Amino acid sequence: MSSRTLYDKLWxxxxxxxxxxxxxxxxxxxxxxxxxxxPQAFDGLRERKIEPWRVDSIIATPDHNVPTENRAKxxxxxxxSISKLQVITLEENVKKYDLxxxxxxxxxxxxxxxxGPEQGLTLPGMTVVCGDSHTSTHxxxxxxxxxxxxxxxxxxxxxxxxxxxxxxxxxINIEGDLLERVSAKDVTxxxxxQIGTAGGTGFNxxxxxxxxxxxxxxxxxxLCNMSIEAGARSGMVAPDQTTFDYIKGKPFAPSGDQFDxxxxxxISLKSDPDAVFDKEFSFSSEQILPQVTWGTSPEMVSxxxxxxxxxxxxxxxxxxxxxxNYMGLKPGTKLTDISLDQIxxxxxxxxxxxxxxxxxxxxxxxxxxxNIKRALVVPGSGLVKKQAEEEGLHEIFIDAGFSWRDAxxxxxxxxxxxxxxxxxxxxxxxxxxxEGRQGYKGRTHxxxxxxxxxxxxxxxxxxxxxx
Amino acid sequence: MKQISxxxxxxxxxxxxxxxxxxQIIPKQFLKSxxxxxxxxxxxDGWRYLDEGTIDQETSSRAVNKDFIFNNKLFTNSNIxxxxxxxxxxxxxxxxxxxxxxFGIKTVVAESxxxxxxxxxxxxxxxxxxxxxxxxxxxxxxxxxxxxxxIEIDLINQVLYxxxxxxxxxxxxxxxxxxxxxxxxxxxxxxxxxQIKSFEKNYQLKNPWLFK
Numbered sequence: 001m002s003s004r005t006l007y008d009k010l011w012x013x014x015x016x017x018x019x020x021x022x023x024x025x026x027x028x029x030x031x032x033x034x035x036x037x038x039p040q041a042f043d044g045l046r047e048r049k050i051e052p053w054r055v056d057s058i059i060a061t062p063d064h065n066v067p068t069e070n071r072a073k074x075x076x077x078x079x080x081s082i083s084k085l086q087v088i089t090l091e092e093n094v095k096k097y098d099l100x101x102x103x104x105x106x107x108x109x110x111x112x113x114x115x116g117p118e119q120g121l122t123l124p125g126m127t128v129v130c131g132d133s134h135t136s137t138h139x140x141x142x143x144x145x146x147x148x149x150x151x152x153x154x155x156x157x158x159x160x161x162x163x164x165x166x167x168x169x170x171x172i173n174i175e176g177d178l179l180e181r182v183s184a185k186d187v188t189x190x191x192x193x194q195i196g197t198a199g200g201t202g203f204n205x206x207x208x209x210x211x212x213x214x215x216x217x218x219x220x221x222x223l224c225n226m227s228i229e230a231g232a233r234s235g236m237v238a239p240d241q242t243t244f245d246y247i248k249g250k251p252f253a254p255s256g257d258q259f260d261x262x263x264x265x266x267i268s269l270k271s272d273p274d275a276v277f278d279k280e281f282s283f284s285s286e287q288i289l290p291q292v293t294w295g296t297s298p299e300m301v302s303x304x305x306x307x308x309x310x311x312x313x314x315x316x317x318x319x320x321x322x323x324x325n326y327m328g329l330k331p332g333t334k335l336t337d338i339s340l341d342q343i344x345x346x347x348x349x350x351x352x353x354x355x356x357x358x359x360x361x362x363x364x365x366x367x368x369x370x371n372i373k374r375a376l377v378v379p380g381s382g383l384v385k386k387q388a389e390e391e392g393l394h395e396i397f398i399d400a401g402f403s404w405r406d407a408x409x410x411x412x413x414x415x416x417x418x419x420x421x422x423x424x425x426x427x428x429x430x431x432x433x434x435e436g437r438q439g440y441k442g443r444t445h446x447x448x449x450x451x452x453x454x455x456x457x458x459x460x461x462x463x464x465x466x467x
Numbered sequence: 468m469k470q471i472s473x474x475x476x477x478x479x480x481x482x483x484x485x486x487x488x489x490x491q492i493i494p495k496q497f498l499k500s501x502x503x504x505x506x507x508x509x510x511x512d513g514w515r516y517l518d519e520g521t522i523d524q525e526t527s528s529r530a531v532n533k534d535f536i537f538n539n540k541l542f543t544n545s546n547i548x549x550x551x552x553x554x555x556x557x558x559x560x561x562x563x564x565x566x567x568x569x570f571g572i573k574t575v576v577a578e579s580x581x582x583x584x585x586x587x588x589x590x591x592x593x594x595x596x597x598x599x600x601x602x603x604x605x606x607x608x609x610x611x612x613x614x615x616x617x618i619e620i621d622l623i624n625q626v627l628y629x630x631x632x633x634x635x636x637x638x639x640x641x642x643x644x645x646x647x648x649x650x651x652x653x654x655x656x657x658x659x660x661x662q663i664k665s666f667e668k669n670y671q672l673k674n675p676w677l678f679k
Binding site: 016017019020021022023025027029036037039040043044048053054056064065080082083085086089123125126131132133147148149150151152154155158159160161163197198201202228231233254258259261262265297299316318319322413414415432434435436437440441 | 483484485486488490491494495496498499500501502503513519522523552553556557558559560561564579581582583586587590591639640641642644652653655656657659660662663666667670673674675676677678679
């Protein structure tokens with residue numbers, strides 16, 4: 001057989017049938033479900049009078065629309081009646097079809113893209129889908145993981161397959177050691193700044209090179225998570241010893257003989273040395289400084305030592321002017337002169353234990369700057385929260401003036417009460433700086449957990465290496 | 468022979484921007500609905516109104532942004548939207564397509580689309596149509612907010628007619644067939660049931676740890 005990329009191998013291994021239009025039916029191993037994009041899909045199943053194809057492939061949890069405080073009463077305690085109906089609808093569907101479920105009161109509940117890996121529900125070689133664009137996160141394990149729409153959620157429930165066209169192959173190579181306090185978040189933001197938000201459209205991205213190999217699993221998840229912000233529906237890293245060590249012992253991961261058998265297969269999951277990529281980029285780790293977005297698209301990003309660019313330096317003038325108007329910024333403003341109102345540490349991009357450790361290390365013994373009106377830490381899952389509390393991280397956050405919350409998507413998209421007020425400016429570890437995303441007329445600057453912690457102390461952006 | 472598809476043709480609105488994301492098309496507060504309908508009044512909510520919308524609110528009493536093209540009476544019956552590069556980027560929310568459809572949009576013309584949004588369109592009977600940058604620019608340049616103009620689409624021959632211009636566009640045959648005949652995708656895939664079962668059996672033998 002000719003040389004293949006990792007993506008080619010995963011595609012071939014799950015290819016069920018070719019359809020008349022040239023698209024394919026791809027077998028799905030893991031289907032993650034949450035409350036926002038599933039109710040209409042379950043309704044569709046009932047209209048057809050069919051049952052889910054393979055219940056053991058499904059795991060459900062509420063995350064997008066849940067409050068992050070006062071959760072003692074579970075879904076019954078949700079004060080917003082419309083949110084409550086959506087969460088209860090998920091509970092009813094779970095009950096009806098007897099699905100694996102982590103309810104609001106379960107310590108395993110959390111953001112779908114945090115709990116999948118944490119529970120060993122995400123494994124190398126799998127196909128993973130979810131009605132959420134950040135499903136690309138799971139590619140960190142050498143899985144083919146894609147966000148899908150609600151019609152596709154229904155299709156996967158009904159057939160265990162996704163209709164897909166094969167994507168082109170892109171590889172992004174990064175070599176070298178990252179500079180001090182520069183993390184996977186800065187790497188992905190840097191990449192988006194380089195290739196643009198449509199740069200990866202139509203491609204699967206494989207991330208490779210020594211910089212990537214040296215990332216922890218948490219870092220690889222952060223990196224793959226934002227592939228969609230570069231336009232790619234899926235991104236991946238070939239599994240290695242770091243991956244296998246992370247998986248071993250996880251509740252849903254194979255154990256004993258089964259683990260060894262799986263490992264034999266997982267080791268083969270890498271691109272062949274002479275595999276051909278349709279597009280390839282190479283960067284050096286030394287190019288990557290702490291990143292901050294200044295606009296309303298993730299590609300509107302600069303290094304912390306830069307200024308908000310002049311119009312002539314940005315290609316899309318119309319978008320640029322709208323973005324700066326919305327953000328209340330002037331060209332030429334130093335990023336370090338931008339002061340902040342809120343800090344958000346959380347989201348499927350940056351709410352894992354490593355993220356919280358990094359932020360806590362910087363915050364230790366420090367307090368929020370006076371101009372910071374509110375700072376939230378929202379752990380990615382109940383278990384991340386528990387682990388952080390065992391390590392005493394929560395005390396560091398609380399002593400610094402942060403609010404220590406329960407798990408959920410929270411202010412990444414502001415479907416729950418955690419939102420920015422009008423024109424408030426936020427340093428956020430989330431993934432999208434779109435208009436209104438974190439709250440009506442709210443202004444989002446995307447940064448790493450380290451940069452968010454540093455900004456919390458200074459009340460403005462600062463190069464975290466100077467703290 | 469020219470065969471105009473009336474369903475996908477009509478007056479158009481221009482949104483001369485790139486990277487129009489699904490958070491703009493339908494903001495998050497409206498995703499709390501468990502239905503597929505009722506999103507049309509909140510299409511582009513943040514740009515269309517001068518206040519913050521809530522899901523259970525009557526839109527008729529809200530202050531509208533008169534400068535926003537979707538509030539121009541000449542265009543409220545438009546069924547084609549023309550925009551720039553990377554339309555529909557961001558969240559996978561199919562609610563974005565449901566909102567466009569509810570408003571009456573049948574065709575979205577853009578220089579390029581985000582993948583998930585593009586797929587979501589065809590699953591709901593919307594035509595997502597890609598033109599070249601120069602062709603989109605020509606439409607933007609001649610667009611006039613004081614008079615509605617039309618675009619005609621020949622879906623069968625894959626030609627978009629605008630004024631004196633004829634723009635050919637690419638579209639795969641199956642997607643075209645789905646739009647013309649309203650094919651049921653799940654029904655079509657279920658015809659592969661035997662193949663899926665046989666694949667699954669073999670796959671389970673090779674990867675037993677993936678099955679309970």
